[in-house]
Amino acid sequence: MHDYFHPDRLQKLADLQNSGADAYPASISVFGDLPRSMSVDLLARAEEIQNTEACVAGRVLGRRGYGKLAFIDLHDGEGSIQVVLQKDLLPAEDFALLKCLNLGDFIALRGEIKKTDKGQDSIYGSRLEILTKGLENPPDQHYGLADSELRARRRYVDLFTNQSVRENFKKRAAMIQAMREVFLNQDYLEVETPVMHPIYGGANAEPFTTVHNALDMKLYMRIAPELYLKRLVVGGLERVFEFARVFRNEGLSPRHNPEFTMLEFYQAYTDYRGMMTLTEELVLAAAAAANCGETVNFRGDDYNLSAPFARIRYADAFKEHLGFDATDRDAVTAKLLEIKHDVPEGDGYAWWKAVNDLFEECVEHKLTGPVFVYDYPAAICPLAKPLAEDSTWAGRFEFFLGGMELANAFSELNDPQLQLQKFEEQVADADPESPNAIDYDYVRALAYGMPPAGGCGIGIDRLVMVLLGQDTIRDVLLFPQLRAEDGLQGSSED
RNA sequence: GGGGGCAUAACUCAGUUGGUAGAGUAGUUGGCUUUUAACCAAUAAGUCCUAGGUUCAAGUCCUAGUGCCCUCACCA
Incomplete structure (x- = not known):
């Protein structure tokens, strides 16, 4: 020093x-x-x-x-x-x-x-x-702090120098508060579930790991709160929500930070359609809290937020943009070969993962939104309940806005035997991103009986990005992840 | 991990064809009772990201590294 x-x-x-x-x-x-x-x-x-x-x-x-x-x-x-x-x-x-x-x-x-x-x-x-008495000079009064690295590293300076930065973070807080009020007005209970999980699940992502010394136990920072929140539904807490900080050990980008905020909520005696209505209500409440108006501009494009948001069936979006049915095996195979994608055997997870890769490659980026895409292939939705009329598809939707996936919701799978089977298929799958262990306690919870329920997760940081017109997730996080600064961090080799 | 860009004073930025390192603001000193990006005068401040290389001479050209940004890949 x-x-x-x-x-x-x-x-x-x-x-x-x-x-x-x-x-x-x-x-x-x-x-x-x-x-x-x-x-x-x-x-x-x-x-x-x-x-x-x-x-x-x-x-x-x-x-x-x-x-x-x-x-x-x-x-x-x-x-x-x-x-x-x-x-x-x-x-x-x-x-x-x-x-x-x-x-x-x-x-x-x-x-x-x-x-x-x-x-x-x-x-x-x-x-x-x-x-x-300050011992450090504040930045230039007229140009402020412009260097994006300095702005993130010294957010305290960024905040007192740039008024728009303060306003954006106040708006972020207002948006979260507005969403919280939507829940509380509908008799939801705000809960806190563990951040450290003995088994990670509820999403496909690489976790951070840590160790509890006294218990001599390996722990994972949660990649999603999903399985704990649904345990609460089993326990009779019929409506729960959590603004959950989650952690994913993956790359950084303008849309990815290793820790981010996922709002998850679960409601008994409804399904993914009920979640669709509620999600729309939440997005509109957040937009109102941020004084967005009818239209937001994100990355140069305008998005109209007037309700109701568009809704399109996954299979219809698939056919509209690819020209053939997702269930047309020959056509899908031909297209996979055309884009040099592997063509998996069988009609299980691997096959439908390939179909979904096609969807993401050829359809998803055209879904600028706001739009709900619903009824996903059941094989790629291990936590969603298959549709009663056709078990090829599951009760699931994703919500897109600003070209990004902002929300993901299910009719929650509550059949313990089917859940166990899907977990076993996942673990057997070679995909390194898949969970590495079965959460048997979660299956046991389902065995005690979970009422039919809808559940949803919303990426809060990305929602804030779009509604505030911020191009990068760093500008909606007070302290985004950065490499350690030379000479300031003490040495901590181990 | 691949590709591209950037790195100069505390901050914001110039720096020409390779020829002594610059401005504004902030700072310091002095002056000033109505300014609001106050003004006037003086003054201090540099590992030109790092390490090599080319050259009589490198902020400038080359190579490698580091950091940041963008992009692709990855990402339910």
Whole structure:
């Protein structure tokens, strides 16, 4: 940490301390018996509170000095207010603090609300106190922090420098709160299930692993909360949801971060169609909370969010874009050969995986959305209930928006024997991404009986991306994953 | 993992054909009682990402590495 702090700043700090001031006081003394006011409130009530006293505190992000007069832009909470420091209005020792003040420092001020000669509502200081001395220079006031790596690594600087960044994260919080209210209004229970799983499941993904020392036990960071949430449905919690941080040990991209937020919800006595309705409601609630309006622009394209969203059967979308039926084995085989894809034997998981690869390759990127695609091949849906009328297909939908898959829902499979069979097929499959072990306890839970239920997972980060028009997932995550920064992280070789 | 791009002062960025390292802002010092990207004057600040190579001479050209970005692959 040598020469980590700027020498000029350290000198200012020493000057400040030599003057007898505390650079990091434990309490604010200039407020006296007056409460702290927020700049937005003062400015909103400026006309009625002219010439009355108020106290403010915040960060100094602008400064114009005139010797015996100084103007300071004080930023707090949602806004900022201009502070006027006039030598003849302040105690000498307070005015002298200006010498030790830099951009980025925090100050507290007591003073009167008045208009400047130019008519701007300001607070004319009668007492000034430095609350926190900064030892690092804030970025350029006009260009801000632009380097995308620095913005992510020093999000704390990005946040206080770029107002739009603050707003986006506040909107993200508002969207999550709005969705939470949708659930609570429908008698859902918010729950927390384990993050560390002895067996990972509920999705196909590479997990992170860890070890519990006392139990001498290998554990996996969850790749999905699904199987625990459905255990709760078995337990009689008929409507549950969780905003679940999940972890996948896979590549990073503008749409992928190793840890991300998956909203999952399950409701007894409904099916995937009920989930479709609820998903639409959730997306609209989130959009309203973010003040999106009818249309959002994402990556250069406009998306109309007026309900109801389009709905198309998987088989119909397949035929529409490929020109033949997904069940037309000869046509599918020919197309697979054309795109140099393996042609699997049989009609089990491998075959339908190949059919779905075709779907993803030739159809999915055309589904800009918002659109629900429903009734997926049962063979590739180990956790979904086959349709009563045709067990080739399962009660499942995916929701697409902005060209990305944002949600995935099932009529939950609740036949324990069929579930066990599908798990066994999965484990037998050579696909390294498939689960490596059967969660027998989950099968046992189903054996106690899970009522018919619908369940859904929504990728919250991607939803936020689209609704806020952010091209990269990094810009909707406060602290996206980055490589360790040279020289800052302590060595941790093991 | 493949391909492409970028890396220069604390921040934002210039840097021509290879010929002494630049600006604005921030900082420091001085001045200034109505500014709001204040102004005036002075001043300090560089591992030009790293390591090699070519050359009389490299921020600039070449090779490799590192980091970041984009893209493809991967990704229920």
